[in-house]
Amino acid sequence: MSAVWGGVRRTVPTMVLMAPSSVVTALFPLALLVAALAIVAGGVGLVFLPMVLVVLRLWTDTHRVLAGHLLGRPVRRRFQPLRGGVFSWWRGVFGDPTTWRDLAWLPVQVVIGLPLGLLTALLLGLLLASLGGTLFWWALPDSDPVQLLPGVTIADWGTAVLSGVPVLMVSGVLLIFVVPGLARWWAALTLAVLDRSDAEQLEERVEVLTESRAGALAAHGAELRRIERDLHDGIQARLVSIALRLGIVRQTMTTEPDVASTLLAEASEGVEAAMTELRTIVRAIYPPILADRGLAGAVRSLVADCPVPAHLDLDETGELPAAVETAAYFALAEALTNVAKHSGAKSVDVRVRTAGEWLVVEVTDDGRGGIDEAGGSGVVGIRRRVAALDGVVKVESPAGGPSRIVVELPCGR
Structure with missing residues (x-):
């Protein structure tokens, strides 16, 4: 039951917004037409048209995210800001296949999104009107009774129950069991039009993996250089120092035992320090605590x-x-x-x-x-x-x- 309610809570508000969203979407062809005419009239459209398409990309990105949210999967935004001069704008905008998908989506959203949004708003309105009319018809004056549907006026409890309850049940059932399915269908259609094809997604995936691989190789190289530096400048220097002390100890053990004893103590301390440093380096490669x-x-x-x-x-x-x-x-x-x-x-x-x-x-x-x-x-x-x-x-x-x-x-x- 919680899953059903979660689906209703996620889809109904989104579908209600489809009506005003479709109205806004219908304005883009007009803006594009004005920009095209401005190119002929005075050249201003050379600047205006790419800007309109960038705004359109922001608008379609919103619907990409909404569609992905309804389907329960993340969808990448496709927005790319304008860079360089005017000709770079045109090359960047019209050379991007996503622009043509954005344009193809406009009639789809207007033709399908508007009816779906109006239907959802109508069902939600009927649900609220029948609920309010059934429960609170008595609070209105007799001269102004509740008009639930054309020809259906609620003026007594019998009419309220016989007319309000069926409308309440039908609209509620449609909102709970039909609208979520329509919302998912709209989301799948939206992504089918707006999202990239399998080949383009594969190409994009290859680019991402290539970039991440380059970063990983760079990080790995830096890590190897750090380990080599730590071994060379740290442990190796300590081991050389220990070897020198032990060499002196071997020569002075019989003639200067006090000096040899001091050098042996220093060598022992150096071994302990080298062991500690070596453990630190090993821990940076693979923490022993993970194995333990x-x-x-x-x-x-x-x-x-x-x-x-x-x-x-x-x-x-x-x-x-x-x-x-x-x-x-x-x-x-x-x-x-x-x-x-x-x-x-x-x-x-x-x-x-x-x-x-x-x-x-x-x-x-x-x-x-x-x-x-x-x-x-x-x-x-x-x-x-x-x-x-x-x-x-x-x-x-x-x-x-x-x-x-x-x-x-x-x-x-």
């Missing part, structure tokens, strides 16, 4: 060590690929580090859960917000690490807070 306690234990450790008071909501995630656990661990560690260093937050909420075939990590803080990815916030590093696994990172951080980072990683289930 799994993702759940690692997440609890990160939250417990966070300087900002943190609340953890951890669902059962089951067995996950090592690469996914590692990416989730480092993304959470980076996010909590950002909260502690930059947000000024007093508390942070962490939630780790699985949603279908995705592992979802959410970090929400009550700090000042305004995350600037270009300013070294660490989000860029999270994006690169997650993109390497074909994951998604969403950042919501308005000025004044709160901030919310959502990492979604495919589990491969």
